[in-house]
Amino acid sequence: MSIRHGLLALLERGPRYGYQLRTEFESRTGSTWPLNVGQVYTTVARLERDGLVVPAGEDEAGHALYAITEDGRDELRQWFTTPVDRANPPRNELAIKLAMAVGSPEVDVRAVIQAQRAHTIRAMQDYTRLKGQALEAASRRPGVFDPDDVAWQLVIDQLIFQAEAEARWLDHCETRLVRLAPQAAAAAPAVVPADPTDPAESAEPAESADRGQQPGAAQDGGLRGAIRRTRPRR
Amino acid sequence: MSSQPTPPAEPRDPSHPAAGGPSTTGPTASTASTAPDRAVEPVLSLQELTRVHGTGAAQVHALRGIDLDVYPGELVAVMGPSGSGKSTLLTIAGGLDLPTSGRVVVEGTDLTMARRKDIAALRRRSIGYVFQDYNLIPALTAAENVALPRELDGVSSRRGRKEALAALEEFGLQELADRFPDEMSGGQQQRVAIARALVGDRRLVLADEPTGALDSETGDAVLALLRSRCDAGAAGILVTHEPRFAAWADRVVFLRDGSVVDMTLRSSAESLLAGGAAQ
Structure with missing residues (x-):
């Protein structure tokens, strides 16, 4: 302990x-x-x-x-x-929440992911601000090794790296869910009672259309290519 | 310390009491003494910005109604998956591309109404760019690279050099003045590129993945410099997909499919410590 x-x-x-x-x-x-x-x-x-x-x-x-x-x-x-034991990973509420959200018809998993991502990055902003202050304080005393200061910087970095890992994992989850969205829609057509007469009334088809557009690698390549071409060469 | 009335278009996170209120900046002298005065105009204002590439079936809505103001003293990070529109946003903010509709106001000038010649002048005089691949001119020393935009501004080469040396010194880069880009590390080159972007009275810096090729500690040093320049009164937009670098910003804007889906604001460090960070 x-x-x-x-x-x-x-x-x-x-x-x-x-x-x-x-x-x-x-x-x-x-x-x-x-x-x-x-x-x-x-x-x-x-x-x-x-x-x-x-x-x-x-x-x-x-x-x-x-x-x-x-x-x-x-x-x-x-x-x-002795390394800190990882044999029994601590229960992670976020992992459990996402695991439960996948396949739940009432839950917009991307919204869950985004809410968490914003929260996590906000925490990182706070940590980074503390880190900036710590680094600035250290830069005012060049050549001085204060174990307390260094230890504190390492602890902040640990918080940042941990939050970063979570944010990256969330990005990864979202990317995968977007990629799998067409299969997910095909697998569960009966879950949401769709109104075939007026698809515009339901948010779900619009959302699917957005998802369909997202992974368009060719579009993206074209867009980025176009941006690159407009950049000035100095 | 001045208060920071946030632009009305911003969603505020009600779960964070500090989100919408005055940002109590930390105890460090640099943030306290240079807190942005939000009574002034934004350096950059994007209003109902849309950008459509192509026509008909091949039409792509790169941006769909973006509103974003960036004030002096503020660093805004833009994050989002590839294809979300973040690079398009930066390109338009820098006057390198025009929106399909909406307004782009830089230092009070609406780029969508300005003449091409005026846009070019504004782009040269008011906006600094920082790219992933540094883009320093290999045949020029650091000081000459930094002096170049000033010489393009029309100042004498002697004055340009003097200003460049002053800028490098202010940024803590004076020892690099006479080195050529290939004699500098990536992190050093990028810091010189930031000096070049902000030399003279430029105060809008647009950074596109500036840490792309750097390790985490060097990337932090680059962001710390960008952060300090914004604390000193510049306005910055940072496009990045790296959460750890976005975290240096005052606000993080999330784009998805060309729309802003979310935004974070920074709270005070004091509230963080009082709560016990890791609990």
């Missing part, structure tokens, strides 16, 4: 008290995963129970200090050298 090992990693640098552990954990990860001090004390108590930390007296201000034990160091070494 990451809080447990995160605290051990901080304690490896020397004895610390509870509130200090919380502060250092947050500054290292840029408060991305806020801890409350209760969580810290519960975790430290469990580490103590498991023999990974021991009480180490008090500092001048009377804070109760904890120190890592040899077993704690072993545990930490093992954590750093």
Whole structure:
């Protein structure tokens, strides 16, 4: 569990008290995963129970200090050298939602995808803004290596890469669904009660027409070719 | 800090309280001191823009009624699948093609009403382009490449060079001044291309997949530069299919089949941190 090992990693640098552990954990990860001090004390108590930390007296201000034990160091070494397990992927609500949306007659899957894409990219905008601020702050102090700053940049990058993976996956899903739209329409003609007398009344045929136009590779090539030709050569 | 009344045509996302309100920019000095003054006119205004290629059965509606204003200080990313119209939009915004209907207003001049000669002048004096393949002239140094648009503007070559060196220095690229394109990395060339696009009093930069050939860290450096130029008052449109680069923008516009289907606005970094980003 990451809080447990995160605290051990901080304690490896020397004895610390509870509130200090919380502060250092947050500054290292840029408060991305806020801890409350209760969580810290519960975790430290469990580490103590498991023999990974021991009480180490008090500092001048009377804070109760904890120190890592040899077993704690072993545990930490093992954590750093063992890859994070991917054998049981965490349940992903979005994947479940899309899986359920495919084939549901009342659900416009492309709308589900677009809503999520906008949300995900908006989150990326926020992360990127934080990253821009972090990079700018770092550029004001060239040549300085501050582990907290670097760690924070890496954590932001992780959030960006993860969101990016989701956005790319959504693009991929949409592309595939567009490509499969004709087959999907053929496979489920009876699902939506179509009114053959007035197709304009129903949104569905119009939408299908749009989808039909989308994958037109020849059109696209022609369009892009035309654009390229209009560009000035400097 | 000035407020940012957003153009009325924009859909707002009600789930984000910051979406429609004044954008509280971050604590960094650069964003705070150069927040765009939205009382001013947009640098670029696209109004009910349509573009139809071909006729009859071969007709393709590349754009279907696009409305988009880009203000000084703003970077807008345009995303969408291939064929969604994003490159057409950029081409028309830059005066390289005319719409079938609608208006394209750059710095107050309607390109659809202007004479060809005036469009050419506006294109040369007000608009900078950044392409995927950098398009620096191989026989000219970085400084000469940046000076070239100024010389085309009619300034003396001495003044052009002086301005080019100043622009390169402002962009943190002074050490590249006397290098030829083939002596620079892709990322360096692209940053010089951005300097060239914005030299003089140009303040509209149109970037078409500027990070296409760059790795993620170099691409970020290019976008950070574009971002900083927009923070300093330029207006930019960035066409990209890469979410990570679009995320540098103030707004992300999604095109599909020639229409805007969605748009994001940026919220404040403070609200992000307060909420606990990863929860």
